[in-house]
């Protein structure tokens with residue numbers, strides 16, 4: 407019988423790639439989704455190796471208890487669900503609480519009702535490692551050991567800091583639980599920077615995409631006279647993030663590690679330069695900006711340990727940008 411992996415938040419951009427890759431590798435997957443309609447859609451897309459449990463609100467105490475009681479065959483648990491958008495009016499209620507409570511509820515349920523679960527991977531973020539300062543200060547160095555110094559008060563200042571706080575406090579809660587409760591499972595985290603790359607299924611490319619993929623989708627919505635959007639930072643391809651989630655529980659070297667997934671820096675101008683060079687038919691419709699202006703600057707990112715554990719090369723900026731654009735352009739036809 408194949409190993410069964412529970413994927414919390416199976417509908418997400420990163421999670422869907424991971425579920426697809428897991429199934430291709432022979433795993434069975436039980437996903438949690440927020441409604442039956444969402445679950446049924448995934449069953450159609452993913453086939454018989456996928457089944458689902460409805461967990462409407464991850465922040466509710468005991469949210470996962472029944473799902474885990476029903477699946478004693480699960481031996482690996484991936485927690486990928488967390489609010490990742492900045493369209494919030496109540497930072498604590500909409501970002502901080504679901505991220506933190508969602509994580510602790512999941513880990514408590516695993517300890518109580520899934521003692522057979524041996525490996526747990528929490529999808530954290532670069533947001534739990536870097537900081538607003540690291541985005542600009544070239545004298546800083548960021549690695550798997552670094553923690554975002556954001557405080558609760560700071561996190562309440564605006565939705566971007568709120569998201570940074572949500573990921574930092576949720577990941578800290580996971581490691582604290584692990585240290586204090588001494589559960590049966592081994593914990594690892596995956597900490598990606600901005601994730602680009604195609605959606606797992608072409609049919610899901612419609613309107614506004616998930617927050618990070620929308621940075622590339624948004625370029626195609628610009629008009630000639632618009633200024634170039636201000637996005638800059640670090641990127642990684644979603645297909646590499648998916649592979650990393652699997653290495654995170656398959657590999658001994660990944661035990662109790664934080665995998666910092668970052669290929670390199672990018673800027674919106676660089677994305678636009680790639681768009682113009684690979685899809686010249688858009689030259690008349692989209693702004694040009696300052697071609698060749700280059701990547702952003704910021705803290706030095708050292709993730710040699712992660713790269714060694716993963717043992718594969720990351721997709722580069724041109725690869726991730728071109729594949730994202732190709733899928734969107736095809737879907738818009």
Ligand code: NAP
Pocket residue numbers: 415416417418419420421439440444462463464465486487488489490504529530531532533573597598599600601602616617618619
């Ligand atoms: P996404 O497509 O927006 O997926 C988010 C997932 O979380 C969805 O399954 C969503 O369910 C679920 N979710 C959000 N809030 C929830 C809540 N309150 N209760 C239950 N489920 C909830 O985002 P993604 O980019 O794949 O992100 C997945 C994970 O990666 C998150 O933990 C995020 O913080 C992390 N991450 C993402 C990036 C990036 O650039 N994309 C970078 C670093 C880390 P619905 O589909 O039902 O809304």
